[in-house]
Amino acid sequence: MPDVTLKDVAVRAGVHVGTASRALDPKRRHLVNAETRQRVEAAAGELGYRVNVLARSLRKGSTGMIGAVVADLGNPFLPPMLRGLDEVLGPRGYMIAVSETHEDPETFRRVCEQLIARRVDGIVISAAHVGDGDFISTLEQSLPVVLAVRRVSGGGHHTVTHDDILGARLVTEYLVNLGHQRLAQLRGPDDVSSFAGRSRGFQEVIAEHGCTEVVTHGRAGEPTTAEGKRLAAALLAADVDRPTAIFAQNDLMAIGALEALGEAGLRCPDDVSIVGYNDAPLTEHLTPPLTTVRLPSNALGRRVAAMMLDQLDQTNEPPNTVQLEPELVIRASAAAPARDGSRRMSA
Amino acid sequence: MPDVTLKDVAVRAGVHVGTASRALDPKRRHLVNAETRQRVEAAAGELGYRVNVLARSLRKGSTGMIGAVVADLGNPFLPPMLRGLDEVLGPRGYMIAVSETHEDPETFRRVCEQLIARRVDGIVISAAHVGDGDFISTLEQSLPVVLAVRRVSGGGHHTVTHDDILGARLVTEYLVNLGHQRLAQLRGPDDVSSFAGRSRGFQEVIAEHGCTEVVTHGRAGEPTTAEGKRLAAALLAADVDRPTAIFAQNDLMAIGALEALGEAGLRCPDDVSIVGYNDAPLTEHLTPPLTTVRLPSNALGRRVAAMMLDQLDQTNEPPNTVQLEPELVIRASAAAPARDGSRRMSA
DNA sequence: ATGAAAGCGCTAACAA
């Protein structure tokens, strides 16, 4: 209970704290007599000494902690990303502190302030909304910041994202090549760059091929199963103009669409093709197995970490953004449209 | 970049740091002249002052951080639990620091030591293996510890778990009442109390009803889909003794079993019933929707937090363990066994 | 109501 301090160790080893400090520091133990060092190590061991990182950090001016601000830990692409961070930052002596924002702007700011107050050496942000650029610039005055997954408008930040435009293009081109002419998308919140990018990629391809985007009013407030279902139901209700393929901007919404389809007495992919995004766990076990887009999240985490290290090491790299390529995973939820056009009824 | 300190604020406000400190502390600002206080607050605002929590913690002897040691963030019951922690600890001024062990004993110890070196005020451990009791007792000499989800052998620790025996009993009784006589389980690693408890609950019910447990050699090294599939395949290969129902100790293994069934040309639940555990996301969208057990993870997190608070507040509660009741979620992967006994062949 | 000063535990520059 009573914390044992370096002084206690020093006393027991019969040396002064300075010497004890040196003896215990891997980088400077060579400056101390081998025999003394062993005495110190022994004393430390017997006393169960554990360095007080607080005191050390205060003195050294750095804590060896990197904050990671994420929107929601339940998001399945986050654990691999965080692991990636840890894999490269860990061996360099850094520890990752994860905080959630639940997409709440106020929580976002509070959490960042909190992290700074605790003097983390850097912050990784994957919870940004597009309008957060100014706030983030503020943070950058205090410490290194790297944006992960989500970018903000304006640029000028160190950022690593998935190439969402490409991902959406992959999906849409695949669908168009299958023969679809009337497509729709289930959109996530537009103030998150990932969804905005997917919208854009989709629309680019639609335009390039002269296809039709079937639109309904509104996008998902939260990109959940329930919202996906609601949005998809709206799309399927207008029987005449029904799309033959739906691109859901994430897997949850795709599943909602699958449900809506079922309730409308339609089949996937026979009547309507559906493609998701993220390749969440278990999507391969759905019926039908979901065609979706796989993100290199672990690689992204490692890349983010490397970029953070650049800044921590003062390599004055100018802010830039790297985009990692996602991959289309073809399973069974998308197929060529039925030959008899859009008026096909349920079986 | 140049951190602004309390002294800077004091100078700008024309007061001494002691006064500035008081003025900024909600608990003691009443000790300072209203007008002075406003000057200090103004100065702090203009300078962008952010308290150095390191220095404060060093002085106060507590950091306001609680470490949470988990095995794997990818485990879907963790986010709700962590949120539960945050919901009750956050308002009390604590911040949660999450670390992963990946089930590696060495990492587990290293992470705990690390947390102590950083002088967290308490540790929540949900990554324990049954044999970790002694090590944990060691930790308890330094700070408050609460065990979450997983218990260790020996007792004597503050712990909150799901009632795994009950959960398994619920499953097994349901299966037996459906008419099953020959059942099997897909076991997870026995050095994790959760799985050990499920094994026990299953076997209790089997014994009480005079049913037969169909066993194969071995249990899952890691309770994954692949392992579940391998184990289930072994069970189904022995055609004569095939069980009519399989209890998978988690949903991933249940999905593996579903696959094995498919490859063996068998149907679920017609030929073999399968029940999972955890109610992971998307299990309700499988074919068939998975009957499983739902865990009150958020409530567990809150309970753990409350127990931690007890210790932090020196309410000398003796160590005890509370068990939260899980709930059987009946969907479609389990049904009454076929009338024609165990020799039924695939369609 | 405010100032002065000690000290939390550690590291690093300087002496010896």
Place this chain on the structure above:
DNA sequence: TTGTTAGCGCTTTCAT
């Protein structure tokens, strides 16, 4: 090679 000393930025007695 080791001892000495000065802080890192803050809170908190104790004076005033």
